Amino acid sequence: MKRLKENFQKPHILIVGAGIIGKFNAIELSQLGYQITIADPVLDKNSSSAALGLLMGNMYQKRNGRSWILRKQSIELWPKWIKLLKQFNTELHIEKPLIELTSNDAKFEKLKKFVKENTNQGLEILEKESFVIKNINKTFKTKHLKGIISHKDGRIDPRSLLDTLNIYLKNKKITFLKDEIIKIKRLHKQWISTSRKNNEIKTDAIILCNSLNALNLIDLKTHKVQLKRVLGQAIEICIDEKEVDFLSLPKHFNINGKNILTLSKNKIVIGSTDEYHDKPEDNVFEKLTDFLEKKPLWLSKDKITRKWFGIRSRPDGEPSPIQKNLEDGLILCTGFYKNGFLLAPTCSNWVASELKKYFL
Ligand SMILES: Cc1cc2nc3c(=O)[nH]c(=O)nc-3n(C[C@H](O)[C@H](O)[C@H](O)COP(=O)(O)OP(=O)(O)OC[C@H]3O[C@@H](n4cnc5c(N)ncnc54)[C@H](O)[C@@H]3O)c2cc1C
CATH class of the missing domain: 3.30.9.10 (D-Amino Acid Oxidase, subunit A, domain 2)
Structure with a gap:
């Protein structure tokens, strides 16, 4: 089995799935100093590349509950993301109203x-x-x-955003593995992931952002998760x-x-x-x-x-999206059947706070 380069100085995180959610997580976590590997077998043939990029936050007509809280947090976080990403694309903006x-x-x-x-x-x-x-x-x-x-609502051009995120990831030297993760297992305090091309990746934590396929990687008897x-x-x-x-x-x-x-x-x-x-x-x-x-x-x-x-x-059976700390060092952040673009900032913010607590 091939082994990816290991670095024991900083916690190493594997992000499975490089749609909008995986990319936001990779950037937020790399900013916190974690060593990041992001794995995905395809580039830009996912639901993120099909999206229209509308950000419907303030227009949401229910002003209470989890869905509104997530939207509200994202509305507040988006300007910070635009500022950060403008370093690599000065044209990037949210076109309002x-x-x-x-x-x-x-x-x-x-x-x-x-x-x-x-x-x-x-x-x-x-x-x-x-x-x-x-x-x-x-x-x-x-x-x-x-x-x-x-x-206060508007649209971000999805192609432009995804391209800018890719440039950011490359610039920050985040390891991108063009490969599918087919198995994950916990060994002592680490996680071992195996990929389709037979790479073995040892990390301190895994964030699953791979939509429906997340179900193939987790033990569904222990974790009651269903996705349609x-x-x-x-x-x-x-x-x-x-x-x-x-x-x-x-x-x-x-x-x-x-x-x-x-x-x-x-x-x-x-x-x-x-x-x-x-x-x-x-x-x-x-x-x-x-x-x-x-x-x-x-x-x-x-x-x-x-x-x-x-x-x-x-x-299925719970509200979208799923944000779950499944077990030590294994986080599920997926199920964005709608509003993945709008909610990406609040979701990566949540993952970062969970990891900070875990690595205390
Ligand atoms: C036509 C259309 C219009 C939309 N319009 C909007 C809109 O206007 N505004 C909005 O906010 N949202 C919109 N959405 C919804 C939005 O696209 C999604 O909410 C968002 O893209 C979900 O992102 P994601 O990263 O969770 O999933 P995805 O983009 O699907 O990414 C998941 C990634 O995981 C990878 N993967 C799967 N299995 C594995 C594995 N085993 N190992 C490694 N990688 C794996 C896949 O290859 C994929 O790249 C729209 C969607 C569609 C289809």
């Missing part, structure tokens, strides 16, 4: 109530008469859309209608639960729904165009120029 629209009157009343109950939080009601709404209604050939705007597969999908629409100009739309917004990105004068992206199958069902991409009672002619399946999906994992 974010708009949520509905054609349903009852839903709009709920949104209005939410904004009125949460003053001074960068939220505003968008009535039919507003300039933004008029433009959106004109493009979607309807009169019924209205909603709210959140000046959830597909998320997106389409690109390209039109040649002269009278429609997508640049009159906001850069990103949500209509009746569908997220929309404006790419150019004639291109938009629409994503995503949740589907509990391994592969997209028939017409699942086409269904992404069905979010209005009466849709404009340009919003049709013939205009789809690109489609893609990503497989995410959702905890």
Whole structure:
């Protein structure tokens, strides 16, 4: 068996999975002085590379419970991350604001109530008469859309973020192992991980950020964890209608639960729904165009120029995400079927605090 170089001076941590969650953990832990190895057999073919990058924090309409606490912490941590990552990409930023629209009157009343109950939080009601709404209604050939705007939420370009994280990891000389971890076992105070290519990695702790495959590495009789597969999908629409100009739309917004990105004068992206199958069902991409009672002619399946999906994992029987200290030196941080981009900062912050306690 090949042995990876060992360094006994600082605790050595193996991070399994290099999606957004694994990468954030690698950076946060390396900043604390831990020696990091991050393992993943694929580069950029995961759910993180399929994401649209919307950060819906303040727009979340439940202002209590774990989910809100995680969002709130992440909203606070994001500016620090942007500042840190700007060292390697000065262009990186969160493009604000974010708009949520509905054609349903009852839903709009709920949104209005939410904004009125949460003053001074960068939220505003968008009535039919507003300039933004008029433009959106004109493009979607309807009169019924209205909603709210959140000046503190927005979008980070996922490709740009993931590339910047890769540059950071390389620059900090974090070991990247292009390999799949197939077995982990505890031996005295250390963990021994075996990879598909027969590498053996000895570390002081392991952080599992490998989504569904985390279940293959842990003893499910001892640790009661269940994850379900959830597909998320997106389409690109390209039109040649002269009278429609997508640049009159906001850069990103949500209509009746569908997220929309404006790419150019004639291109938009629409994503995503949740589907509990391994592969997209028939017409699942086409269904992404069905979010209005009466849709404009340009919003049709013939205009789809690109489609893609990503497989995410959702905890079964407990809320998302899973943050668990499974046993000494083994942490599970996965199950981000939604909002992995938004929540990455708070999750790596939690892992760091757990490890600090462990290595005291
Ligand atoms: C179409 C779509 C749109 C989305 N839009 C948004 C959005 O707008 N905003 C948002 O916040 N979230 C969005 N999401 C959700 C977001 O993508 C996920 O929450 C996030 O990417 C989860 O990140 P992750 O690191 O947990 O998982 P992944 O990105 O899936 O990474 C897991 C990694 O683990 C690796 N791995 C698996 N097994 C092993 C092993 N045995 N050894 C080593 N490595 C292993 C895999 O190769 C993979 O790279 C969207 C998702 C999809 C599909």
